[in-house]
Amino acid sequence: MVNKINIFKHFLLSASLLLISSVSFSYEPPDTVAVRSHSAGAPAHHDESHGFDAGKMILEHVVDSHEWHLWGHTSIPLPVIVKTDKGFEVFSSSHFGHGGSEEYQGKNYTYALKEGSIVVVDELDGSVDEAATASLYDFSITKNVMSMFITMALMLWIFLTVAKAYTKNAGKAPKGLQSFVEPLIMFVRDDLAKPSIGEKRYERFMPFLLTVFFFVMISNYLGLIPFFPGGVNLTGSISIAMVLALFTLLITVFVGNKHYWQHIFAMPGVPIPVLIILTPIEILGVILRPFVLMVRLFANITAGHIIALAFFSLIFIFGEMNAGLGYGVSILSLVFTVFMGFLELLVAFLQAYVFTLLSAIYFGSAVDEGHHIHNHEDDYLPENSAHV
Numbered sequence: 297m298v299n300k301i302n303i304f305k306h307f308l309l310s311a312s313l314l315l316i317s318s319v320s321f322s323y324e325p326p327d328t329v330a331v332r333s334h335s336a337g338a339p340a341h342h343d344e345s346h347g348f349d350a351g352k353m354i355l356e357h358v359v360d361s362h363e364w365h366l367w368g369h370t371s372i373p374l375p376v377i378v379k380t381d382k383g384f385e386v387f388s389s390s391h392f393g394h395g396g397s398e399e400y401q402g403k404n405y406t407y408a409l410k411e412g413s414i415v416v417v418d419e420l421d422g423s424v425d426e427a428a429t430a431s432l433y434d435f436s437i438t439k440n441v442m443s444m445f446i447t448m449a450l451m452l453w454i455f456l457t458v459a460k461a462y463t464k465n466a467g468k469a470p471k472g473l474q475s476f477v478e479p480l481i482m483f484v485r486d487d488l489a490k491p492s493i494g495e496k497r498y499e500r501f502m503p504f505l506l507t508v509f510f511f512v513m514i515s516n517y518l519g520l521i522p523f524f525p526g527g528v529n530l531t532g533s534i535s536i537a538m539v540l541a542l543f544t545l546l547i548t549v550f551v552g553n554k555h556y557w558q559h560i561f562a563m564p565g566v567p568i569p570v571l572i573i574l575t576p577i578e579i580l581g582v583i584l585r586p587f588v589l590m591v592r593l594f595a596n597i598t599a600g601h602i603i604a605l606a607f608f609s610l611i612f613i614f615g616e617m618n619a620g621l622g623y624g625v626s627i628l629s630l631v632f633t634v635f636m637g638f639l640e641l642l643v644a645f646l647q648a649y650v651f652t653l654l655s656a657i658y659f660g661s662a663v664d665e666g667h668h669i670h671n672h673e674d675d676y677l678p679e680n681s682a683h684v
Contacts, residue, residue, distance in 0.1 A: 350609035358529045358601055360440045361412060362389040362396070366524055369394055374442060377435040378414055380404055380428060389436075440536065443528035447515050454510075484509050484652060492656035493663065501659050504547060508540060509652040516597060516644030520637065531647070532597035540593070541586035544655045548582070552662040589654055593647055600643050604636040 356365065364372040373390035382404035391400035396409030405416040405428055414436070416428035437445075454477060461474040470478050489498040489505055515530040530536055558564065560578045562571060610629040 350606065350613060353609060354602055354605045357527065357605060358532060358598055359412065360438045360533060362392070362409065362414070362436055362438055364439050364442065364524065372524070374439065375437045376407075376414065377437065378407070379433040379435065380416070381431040439528055440530055440533050443515070443518065443525070443530045444536070446525045447511060447518060447530065450514060450518075451510055480510075481506065488649075488653050488656050492653065493660040497660075497663050498656075500551075501547070501656065504543065505652050505656055508543075508655060509648050512540070512593070512651055513645060513648035516647060517641075519597070519601065520640055520644065529598060529601050531593055532601060534590070534594045537590040537594040540651065541590035544589060544658060545583070545586040547655075548586075548658045548662045551659065553665070555665055556662045585654075585658055589651055593651055596643060596647055600636070600640045604633055604640065607632040607636060 362376060363374055366372065371394075373388045375386060376389050376391075377384065377386050379385075385402045385404055385407075387400065387402060389396075392398055392407075392409050399406055399408045399417055399422065401419070405425070406419050407414055408417045408422070409415075410424065414432065414434050416425040416432060417423060418425055454473065458474050458477045461470070461472070465471075465474075469475075484505055485498070485502060488509075489502055492498075493501055512531055518526045519528055519530060519532070521527055531540075552560075560582060561575055563574065563578070566574060607629050611626045614626075
């Protein structure tokens, strides 16, 4: 029981550190959102002059923004926090008007939203002040950051509740939320951590593995909810996936033992001419492994959202082309959208599982002792079998 409570304490600490470290990376750079034809948060619904723009609607969902769009012209403004060469400024994104079409006169500069990014503009002609913009750092609470706060608050509530239940009902069968969360924790421990890292070394990695597993899973499931506080493509953001993968890389590097680094830089028994070719490949592999984790999570989650929204958009596209055809396509599109929704329920869990499993495998390879490899099968022999 004490060990379980300690696991929860370490988990909560790791979760808090992950949140703090992720905030600075959660806003995507201008070149990522430059593909948008309108400012971030601009509603991508029916346009009287150009009709329904499916691409705009899909991009509005999968990219970050400075406001949380709900429906029509209704959005939740979020705090804008910028640092310029003249100091910090904090104000609401509502000052940019609906869709970010207006400028805001701040204490230091005049600000505007250009292609989803905050820039400094000239008060007279509205042109971008390149010099001032270059010195601007955006620490705003964007939609992704807000969703991350919601996810972390939900995780804290879940695990504090479960930890309290363990303390209150010591020695009793789990019930309620505890009976739902405990099998998932045991799954991460018994099916992911122990087989990949080893019975003697897995415990030190459990806080991080539990944090990543539940963070990715809960974020994915929240992203499937089409209304507030869901509908955010959080783990489909390349910056969020990068932070998670970066943690895996840093832990692997810092816990790697002598045996691990010896096989990276100078594998025993390999001729020197071969090492000249092999060593750079091994070093590159250390970096590419978390990079693959990042791309896998980002691509799978984002692709799932895009496909589901694309099928949904067919209803409006064919509806504008032909009213009669629109009704028939609506039924077909609705069926495909529901099918993709159920498929995304599976993908949301699988991506959390795969990310956690591969992280555990990397940790296991970093702490593995080479001379014990041939003795793994001894763990499954009956006690005192050595005397037989």
